[in-house]
Amino acid sequence: MYLREILLMYLNYKFIVAGVIILMGILYKKYEHDNSFVAEINKHTNKNHSKIVLSHDELSHYNGIDHDRLYLAVLGHVFDVTIGNKHYKKGSAYNYFIGKDGSRALVTGDFKDESHLKDHILDLHCNDLLTLLNWRQTYKKKYTFVGFLNGRYYDDQGKETNYMKEVKNRIKQCKVEKIKAEQENIKYPPCNIAWNVDEGSKVWCTKSSGGIKRDWVGVPRQLYTPGEEKPRCVCINLAEDESSTSLIKMYDNCPHTSTTCIVNN
Ligand code: HEM
Numbered sequence: 001m002y003l004r005e006i007l008l009m010y011l012n013y014k015f016i017v018a019g020v021i022i023l024m025g026i027l028y029k030k031y032e033h034d035n036s037f038v039a040e041i042n043k044h045t046n047k048n049h050s051k052i053v054l055s056h057d058e059l060s061h062y063n064g065i066d067h068d069r070l071y072l073a074v075l076g077h078v079f080d081v082t083i084g085n086k087h088y089k090k091g092s093a094y095n096y097f098i099g100k101d102g103s104r105a106l107v108t109g110d111f112k113d114e115s116h117l118k119d120h121i122l123d124l125h126c127n128d129l130l131t132l133l134n135w136r137q138t139y140k141k142k143y144t145f146v147g148f149l150n151g152r153y154y155d156d157q158g159k160e161t162n163y164m165k166e167v168k169n170r171i172k173q174c175k176v177e178k179i180k181a182e183q184e185n186i187k188y189p190p191c192n193i194a195w196n197v198d199e200g201s202k203v204w205c206t207k208s209s210g211g212i213k214r215d216w217v218g219v220p221r222q223l224y225t226p227g228e229e230k231p232r233c234v235c236i237n238l239a240e241d242e243s244s245t246s247l248i249k250m251y252d253n254c255p256h257t258s259t260t261c262i263v264n265n
Pocket residue numbers: 081084087094105106107108109110142
């Protein structure tokens with residue numbers, strides 16, 4: 001009996017030692033992997049150790065195959081999206097974005113564009129540019145920022161290029177335009193619009209048309225905006241002034257105070 005207990009204790013002791021050795025092995029492997037990853041990142045740090053700058057060629061290797069991590073760039077910012085591998089690994093819906101800056105496709109959805117314009121965005125409309133900013137924000141929140149891509153947006157020192165400065169100016173303008181449009185939408189909310197075979201187009205105002213909740217209904221008018229080909233229908237509050245801008249016109253054959261107008265196409 002005594003001998004059996006000693007034997008059991010001896011076996012338990014052996015299991016504990018084996019367990020500790022295996023655990024240390026696992027921890028060492030992880031430490032080795034993390035360290036080589038850090039070393040790899042440090043390789044890209046420039047001389048004053050302030051910014052990590054990757055070339056297109058370097059970025060292209062972080063594709064989950066040549067290198068086990070998955071990187072992509074948005075507006076020249078490189079992110080490690082390895083934790084999102086269900087979206088990005090080979091064969092997944094968004095693998096297109098991996099190893100490159102495919103910013104343009106984030107708004108065009110053209111996942112076949114491999115041209116040198118795939119990170120060119122200056123010709124896009126304001127809404128698309130602001131959407132792109134939101135994408136970059138999403139990546140910042142969800143993934144790890146790695147550094148800058150040497151190319152259209154940043155130079156080899158990680159300094160902004162003139163292109164990036166232009167993008168920033170354009171985005172500033174877009175934000176101002178957006179605020180103006182929002183203010184205009186409150187002053188001149190869009191009308192409801194419907195079409196049917198018998199009547200043709202019908203425009204009308206309600207206290208929430210255009211998604212703008214208010215305590216007045218308004219009457220439909222045509223608002224001409226410089227640079228836009230056609231006028232759009234907006235609701236005008238008759239209690240305020242209608243004559244504030246010559247860019248507003250009444251619809252033909254629609255009474256002055258009618259909240260609904262039938263539009264002749
Ligand atoms: C311009 C077209 C589109 C672009 C550029 C786009 C881009 C993306 C990207 C980059 C992601 C991954 C986001 C991340 O890393 O968290 C994503 C996720 C996703 N997309 Fe799209 N997408 C597009 C259209 C669509 C459409 C049409 C659908 C639906 C029919 C869709 C459904 C989804 C879903 C379900 C997810 C996963 C969301 C999650 O699990 O967090 N996408 N999209």
